[in-house]
Amino acid sequence: MAPAGATAARDGGTGLRPVIGVALVAALGGLLFGYDTGVISGALLQIESDFSLSSFSSGVVVSSILVGAMIGAAGAGNVSDRYGRRPVLIGAAGIFLAGSALAAFAPSATLLTAARIVLGLGIGAASNLVPVFIAEVAPPRVRGRLVGLNQLMITLGIVLAYVANYALKDVPHDWRWMFGLAAVPAALFGLGMCALPESPRWLALNGSTEKARAVLTRVRGGAPATVEAELAEMTAGTAGAAREASGAPRRGRWRALADRSVRPAVVAGVGLQILGQASGVNTVIYYAPKIFESSGLGSSSSILATVGVGVVNLLMTPVGMVAVDRFGRKKLLGTGAVVMALALAGLAATLAAGGQNSSFAWLAVVCVAVFVAAVATTLNVVVFIIPSELYPLRIRGTAMSATMFSNWTMNFLVSLTFLTLLDTLGGAGTFTFYAAVCALLALFTARCIPETRGKSLEQIERELTPRAARVG
Template identity: 65%
Template sequence: MVARSEPDPGTAGGSTRGIITVAAVGGLLFGYDTGVISGALLFIEQDFTLTPLLSGVVVSSILVGAMVGALSSGSLSDRFGRRPLLIAAALLFAIGSVAAAAAPSAALLVAARVVLGLAVGMASTLVPVYISEMAAAGRRGRLVAVNQLMITIGIVLAYAANYAFADVGGWRAMFLVALLPAAVLGVGMVFLPETPRFLIRTGRTEEARAVLARLRGGAGVEAEIAEIAGARGETGGAGLRGLLRPWVRPALVAGIGLQILGQASGVNTVIYYAPTIFRETGLEASGAILATVGIGAVNVVGTLVGMNVVDRWGRTRLLTAGAAVMAVSLAVLAVALGIGGPAAPALAFGAVVLYVVAVATSLNVVVFIIPTELYPLSVRGSAMSVTLFANWGMNFLVALTFLSLLEALGGAATFWAYAAVCAALALFAARVIPETKGRTLEQIEADLRAAGTPTHRP
């Protein structure tokens, strides 16, 4: 293994931060377009006279597009690059936002949200890969987590837009706000470089050298090129068929299992249906939306905390502890919904705050970091596609069935079930997901190939 030094933050940090911030606007759009429906739905239901099932379709339609966008974008990015696909995602974000704002019927609103879903699925797959392949090993966890920070900021902006337009029932304006960040992402990506790992994999070493010199400030560039090129030379069988190789399967089990259990834990029910949950405890619509804005702010703060500890504590330890707290907080929420009475709103709000803190500091920070680190270069895009397809598929099932479960089982039983899944996630993290902190992507791949497991546990 070729030794190389970390970049000098004083020379390279500004360039890296600028590139990653622009790319992570895709995360902001991801958060905004998935979160905005939580408040908009209260008024869409009135305008279009929706049943609980049709409300679920409006909410979950974005996830159908996300599944398609996630599944297709990874393999395309392995062929054409990460950057062109992110530019295409920005265009779809813009088209979908305008179409949703102008939709004259529920059917056309569903279609517009499918388009937005295509963009969300592409962003969820490509932004973490883009950032991971740009970042140095020692700061990779924190930098990839910038994507999650931007997602949470996008959610808060969505909640703020919900509240700003709530008095006039302006759900169309809520959707249209996303047009501005879509323009920022599209124009910004035109001026950003392709990732050095993709460039080296496609034989464009001189371009990769220039990008790495910009990112690292000249420190250890040749050693990093040699390491990336060495991993490229060892890897065979790219594309989806490469995922079938025995030495890759443990990484897929860890990556896909994390997505399925993470979504099945009910994480997005709070994002999509927080106002609905609070109304179950007796709050009015405007009060429910305002409470949700507070939840979004807690989400941002929790993400900042998680970003600052993930490279010190490690991915697995952080996730295990966070999932355990998630289980406890959802159990408390189930109790609050079960007992009712004047104390129920405060108890439910406290439980949701604790849950969001646990999710934001752990699951949401590592959910994109872990797979981008585990998967080998030749199949990274394709593996992320399959992984995020699993994520959005489970997300779709949860979003589509939540209101029906709430109606059929009641809030208490529904959240007891989600609490049980959180406990299972904690066990899965402790037993199955390996630790990857502080290691280069090429070192992780070498361990994966040599040992038949994604990497060693410290």
């Protein structure tokens, strides 16, 4: 049973404005994530011309950011468990700022690649810690949509990158300006994080109860009784975690991820990343023009259809942010996976039946739009929310490192193999395979993903621990 008054704490009081402000500042990390991954699409042609790049060299420049993201995601969580979420996010802002400047002034493809790796470090750290920081500050009843701000900002960052690409296309050395503009939100992110408090749960875990109380008072805007009730539940949950974590730097936090008590959470969090990426979600976004051309659309029509897909992605993300706290994570993800599977099966059937027939081509566009809408409202919203809620506080940062490392690694592998798969299996066979992965994701959700809607992070941890004992 939760402590008396915990329900009020979970309701978060009536003053949501302070915590929304905190979430918006932290989500600037997501904006940088989206901008720095999307900007290369418009910059690449001029970069290839300026540096006389081969196809292989272009691929190295593009994919280098994923290498940095893997490293950043793997390292940021463990550091944040030791030193706090806030200083690591401030450091990530500095990395974004440095990477943007290095990319803008890079005199060679080699140094541009190095700059992209630096930007990837920031992206990996942000993808890991922004959801954790927001989840640890937010009240349960709106935690889903506040963590979902991260995904909305990622989507907005991609759109802003496309806008910058178009606006700067006639400017000399346009690609340098495209990269350099990211320094502005990076500076705002860093200054904003300097003004924010540390996560109250991290403070409580490390014995700073009075500081945790002050942070809760600042971000809740509610009655003192509400703050005290939430703090009581928080400190009760962190007491045991603090004892276990006290020797963690010596013992190694990574090894703790194999403990029976956290195994179900790790399986759920990491499995979601692997299956989510293996569903082909990013390949559809990355290679949409090629998919549409293979279905029979002309080049200009394919680009126009791709813009429409991007608009669908942006508009449907807020729908998912509202739905995740209304219907729950498990139901939303399970439903979305089924719709994704049906949309990709429809795309496969359309490609098989239509060939280069333009009358079938727009059916392919509809199938892709339905798939992207389902992804935007379900998978892309919960993919950061669910792991940020599941992991025990004592290893939350480290567990998120493992989770986001698996996400970026799978992203890299799927993107790397997509064109080979397309050449080997054809469009129909490739998207039939991805549809099967989506169906597997639906089954995995039903079997392995617990429902966390409306529960405090401490309640979720209590509920998962006995489940782990039964599994072991």
